[in-house]
């Protein structure tokens with residue numbers, strides 16, 4: 615399932631990507647969101663009932679959310695049957711650009727990450743689209759904590 619998120623749902627969009635969902639974000643114009651959703655068979659994620667109604671009339675799939683919070687929004691999506699499986703690295707996409715991530719070797723990231731990171735970690739992933747490099751450092755551990763919360767694990 616592929617998505618397109620409206621401008622109010624930036625945080626959710628980044629998390630959808632981390633959970634492996636191909637999610638477009640950054641289109642401001644509602645008509646353009648609907649056009650892209652129809653052309654690419656993407657489901658629109660929005661909190662705007664006006665946009666939701668217009669899109670549905672034109673035949674687009676919409677998931678209308680009510681919550682302000684990331685946790686609430688993920689809860690709503692789970693109730694609608696969207697699965698949130700364990701995070702990273704298996705199927706995650708780049709939270710920055712939606713590109714696919716792939717495992718890369720330590721040698722290949724030499725000079726591209728801080729020296730202390732290079733020395734400390736052996737596991738690296740690179741975004742095939744924007745080149746961003748990821749590793750299981752503190753930022754990642756913080757994300758795993760949020761992931762557990764989002765999926766209702768203690």
Ligand SMILES: [Zn+2]
Pocket residue numbers: 708709710711712713741742743744745746
């Ligand atoms: Zn990227």
